[in-house]
Amino acid sequence: MTTKEKETKRSQQQDVEITGSEAVIRSLIAEGAEVIFGYPGGAIMPVYDALYDYRNALRHILTRHEQGAVHAAQGYARVTGKVGVCIATSGPGATNLMTGIADAQIDSTPLVCITGQVTSGLLGTDAFQESDVVGLSMPVTKWNFQITTPEDIPEAIAKAFYIAASGRPGPVLLDITKDAQFGKLKYKYAKCHKIRSYVPEYPVNKEKLAEAATLINEAKKPFLIFGQGIMLGEAERELKGFIDKTGIPAAWTLLGLSALNSDHPLNVGMLGMHGNYGPNIKTNECDLLIAVGMRFDDRVTGTLKTYAKQAKIIHIEIDPAEINKNVKTDVALLGDAKKILRLLTHIVSPNKHKEWVKEFKQAHAIEDKKVIQSDLYPKKPGLTMGEVVRRVSEYTKNKAVIVSDVGQHQMATARYSKFTQPRSHITSGGLGTMGYGLPAAIGAKLGEPNREVVVFAGDGGFQMTIQELGTIAQEKLGVKMVILNNHFLGMVRQWQELFFEKRYSFTEILSPDFVKVADAYGIPGNHVSDRDKLDDAIKVMFETEGPYLLEVNIEKDDNVFPMVPAGASVSDILLSPEDATK
Amino acid sequence: MKKEFIITTYSENHIGLTNRITIILTRRQVNIESLTGSESALPGIHKITIVINEEEEKVKNIVKQIDKIVDVLKAFYHTNEEMIYQEIALYKVLTKSLMESDEIEKLIRSHNARILEITPEYTVIEKTGHKEETQELFQGLNKFGVLQFIRSGRIALTRSPIEKLSEFLKERDELLEKVETRSKLRKAN
Ligand SMILES: Cc1ncc(C[n+]2csc(CCOP(=O)(O)OP(=O)(O)O)c2C)c(N)n1
Ligand SMILES: [Mg+2]
16 A cells, blocks of 8 residues: 555544544545645644645645645636645735635635634734634635634535535635644544535526527527636536537637637637627627626626627526626526536527628638737737747647736737637636736646646736746646746736826836746746747747746737727727727 | 615524625625624524615625525515514613603603613613604604613514424425535435
8 A cells, every 4th residue: 555545544534533633634635635735834733734644645735825825726626626725824824815715706716725723712812823814704705614623623624615616616714723723523524415504506497498498499699608607517518519509609708718619610709808809799789698607797798788788688607696696687597507508408499590600700800800810920020929829829739728817918818729628728817816827827737737737927927926936846847837028017008008198107017037037946948039939949848848937028019909998888899909099 | 766675684693694794785885774683483593684775676686695605594685565673762861851841751651662760860761663763752852861872773574474484494405405416416426
């Protein structure tokens, strides 16, 4: 038996007296956790001490900052579909997690975050490194709970995993006082499968299903839009089955990307602010809008006053609170996307919608001519983000896990990467958290060690969590980092250019030589500025074993288009800066 | 149009739950007119009654957000007309003013209020009713000087004969058995 197997076996013994902190570790193993991310400190030391005896069964990744730990756990959760786990100490350790927890909440990422807390007798006394973590995290967690007695630990962890992963997933936080970690309990583990006050999903309503089918069968110009719910609900195959049978064109939100193969003939592109031209204008021309596993975020809808007013709307969604929150629906189908799409596919009539699909192709041709060609095959000197992203994607045969940070490069990544399998595009959508990319890529690589993992980051965002280069070096993680350096906080600069009279207030940013920084960590890298050297540089990056950093010089005025200006209608999408000044 | 709505929640009696509920309101800039918590007819199940002044559409969304809280069993909203409700008010006046004339006593009688406690110094009067009624009595008494005044949050019951909680719990149990969540499906595999 290997050490790992021995430890796992030991963790499974029931009815033994152990400490609360050992119970934490055993419970994590019982829930199938294999990798956890964290950072030690006073109030969580007993848990770290217990971890020492299980370090082969439960791999711990020491990040360089707790924000790195939580984003890494998010990246891990997003590629694997499992619950991501991170641990931190009380006070500053816990507050450093908050950005990632808020990010996971708005992007429905299943997480269990464990924080140490001062001894229960000291709660509320402003003890050293005490902060009200349950209070702080309340608005940004799906559930949170403070544990003050060791006996409560196994049950609370079981509940935490169940809540994090079921229904609409989300982050859960457990705050464990030091005395609960030190105290003893008779350990027994049972998974949680039911909580009486919590309905993770509702059974499918058959009448509504029939109503939806009628609308679908009668529609002349139906349009399907989908979000991350497809992947969270493991409904990729059902989505494909549904559109293949009905011939309905489908577009994705930023977080829905990779749920449907990029080259599927009915995949018409991205929705929203920097989405594709066709999906945006056709939203206001279709007669039926079928939204699946998405929440009508304002970056997707633009102004609601003119959003799809002409269309009937079907909303397939697991979270009842999302129904009619932003957009009034005609038929709401509450429940699991996988089951609903499967049932719907059975009862709808086959169709082709040839003419209608052609309209999307025509819109694409317009965008291709006005935007895409010059992004991908620019005639002028100076590299564009689009061409770098596309070349990297092609080099990996569109099979890589692509992670992005936040900004212009994020939009270029979403627009120009291609995907052939789900759970392959990882980015911070709802919160738009700069600094997400690098640590999320660490989590993604640990979740998918046999796939290429590439992170595209901006010069600004990369510096927000640049310290995680240390984690990559220590763990020898083969993450490929591509910094699209435009020497600016590009996305903000773009808004200043378009909407603030080119008053570039504090968006010019000085950066270190990123390749030298990587070198200081023992990570190889290279610079590239010329088009004719790009392919070679990409090739060397992938051929180099282990991590690699490629810093690419990008033209600073390489703005992202198309664009639906904030508060505008999706049909008023701009294809070029000239459109904006019109 | 904004009007008064009563939100009722049934929940587990867990630490911090009231906070979780109120931040849903404060985040949406909704002012809480009153909030009361108590046990329900079923032991272990806590009931919170909140009064807000809002548009119905917004109230609907808020109630769904409250309902989504893991420890909340169910949240409802009602208009005032749909519920029987009361508030209780206490008034403290000088016993001297009570003795000086029979005006205060008349007020107490005509408002169906009662005296809770008389000391040589002060007298405490209690009145149960809707806000307008307890307010009206306040105005009357204040002519003689009210030393202290307090009004409770609203408590409210629906017009259906019994609290259908035990039935609700049974139905909930059946519902939870019926939905095959992914974790259940995995367990079965
Ligand atoms: C933590 C955080 N702070 C500020 C912002 C606002 N913001 C959005 S994009 C952006 C610029 C990002 O610059 P860079 O990382 O260089 O990417 P680029 O847009 O140039 O590709 C900023 C500052 C944010 N999204 N997140
Ligand atoms: Mg930049």
